[in-house]
Amino acid sequence: MMKSLLMLAVMFFLGYAGYRVHSLSKSGAIAAAVVGYAIYLGFGYKGLLILGVFFVTSSYWSKYKSAAKEKMEEKLAKGGARDWRQVFANGGAAALFSVIYYFSPASIWLIGFAVSLASANSDTWASEIGSLSKKAPLYIRTFKRVEKGTSGAVSGLGTIAALSGSFLIALISVWSLKLDILAGGIVFLFGFIGNVIDTLVGAFYQQLFVCRLCGLETEKRMHCGQRTTRIKGISLIENDMVNFLSGLIAAILAMVVFHFSFFL
Numbered sequence: 001m002m003k004s005l006l007m008l009a010v011m012f013f014l015g016y017a018g019y020r021v022h023s024l025s026k027s028g029a030i031a032a033a034v035v036g037y038a039i040y041l042g043f044g045y046k047g048l049l050i051l052g053v054f055f056v057t058s059s060y061w062s063k064y065k066s067a068a069k070e071k072m073e074e075k076l077a078k079g080g081a082r083d084w085r086q087v088f089a090n091g092g093a094a095a096l097f098s099v100i101y102y103f104s105p106a107s108i109w110l111i112g113f114a115v116s117l118a119s120a121n122s123d124t125w126a127s128e129i130g131s132l133s134k135k136a137p138l139y140i141r142t143f144k145r146v147e148k149g150t151s152g153a154v155s156g157l158g159t160i161a162a163l164s165g166s167f168l169i170a171l172i173s174v175w176s177l178k179l180d181i182l183a184g185g186i187v188f189l190f191g192f193i194g195n196v197i198d199t200l201v202g203a204f205y206q207q208l209f210v211c212r213l214c215g216l217e218t219e220k221r222m223h224c225g226q227r228t229t230r231i232k233g234i235s236l237i238e239n240d241m242v243n244f245l246s247g248l249i250a251a252i253l254a255m256v257v258f259h260f261s262f263f264l
Contacts, residue, residue, distance in 0.1 A: 011036040022081050023059045031084035035091040042098030043113065046176040050114065051091065053172050054121045057165075058090075061128035089240035090120040093248045110177060111186060111258045112251040118169035118191025119247040123198045125165030130158020140203050151219065151239065152203025166191030182261060186254050194250030201242045207233030 014036065015029035024032055032055075039047040082090075093116035101109040130137065136145040137153035146153050170188035173179055179187065209228035210217050219239055221228055 007040050008033075008037050011040070018055075018059075019081075023055075023062075024087070025081045025083045027084035028082040028087050031087035032082075032091070035087060035095045038095035039091075039098045039113075042101040043110070043177070047094075047098060047113065049176050050117055050169060050172050051094065054090075054117050054124075054169065057168070058121060058124040058128070061125055064128065064132075085240040086243075089243040090124070090247070091117070092244055093251055094120075097251065107183075108255050108258055110179075111183060112255050114169065114173040114177065114179070114187045115190045115194065115251040115254040116247040118166045118173070118187050119194025119198075119250045120243065121169045122162045122166035122191050122195040123243060123246065126158040126162035126195050129161035130155045133157040140199060150217075151206050151208070151242070152199055154199060162195040163192055166195070183258065186258055186261075190250045190254035190257070193253065194246045197249055198242055198246035201237070201246060202239075205234050205237045206242050207235070207238050 011033040012030075015024060015031075015033040018024035018032060019026060019029040036048060036051060039051050043050075088095075094113050097109045097113040097116065101113065131148050133148070133155040135155060137148060137150065137155040137158065138144070139146040139150060139153045141152060166188050169191055170184050173187050174181075174184035206219075208217055208219065208231055209221060209223075210231050211223040211226070211228050213224040213226060216223060217231070218228060
């Protein structure tokens with residue numbers, strides 16, 4: 001009991017540290033502590049290692065050449081410091097699978113956990129590194145060049161980054177969670193597929209708004225001090241929801257494939 005309470009305190013301390021370095025907002029720090037503790041319950045230090053790799057690397061790429069991303073961030077719903085919605089969007093599925101594993105330990109939940117973080121890492125790396133591409137990305141609905149930061153747009157650099165981000169989590173998962181090569185391959189493949197799902201949903205269903213004063217197309221509900229007007233997408237399908245759903249769907253697909261791979 002004391003060990004568990006001590007770990008909870010450690011999680012809140014790390015959340016506070018993230019807040020102090022401006023990687024997390026106040027709500028994001030609390031959410032990160034909850035997610036971290038949930039993952040500790042199911043997978044212990046090995047699970048925290050994978051979560052830590054995702055958080056540290058994604059935070060690094062978010063801040064890397066941040067000055068060059070300032071214009072792009074006008075289009076995005078959130079800034080650099082993650083709030084509770086962003087934390088749960090990226091780590092909520094992993095926390096859920098970890099809690100399930102705590103009560104019913106089975107390899108299939110371990111796959112879901114690893115894939116959900118691989119998907120989050122793949123998407124974050126694609127967004128943060130891809131935004132530094134010299135060429136404007138292609139919008140997958142029209143295959144025309146669009147502004148950087150447009151949801152549903154892809155670039156060569158972003159795709160390479162997405163593959164690399166998923167591969168890193170798969171590699172760490174193989175090493176720390178003792179996955180075999182098949183399971184590691186599933187984590188890598190479906191982690192990247194999570195990013196693909198995110199791109200597709202972002203292009204066809206995510207909400208997009210336009211500022212009535214400056215005409216900027218943005219994910220923000222407020223811009224130039226006024227409410228923006230929705231011009232695309234389904235209500236409630238905003239960036240955080242897209243991130244959560246893409247990771248969850250990719251994890252479920254991976255678990256199905258992992259389950260049936262035993263019969264091959």
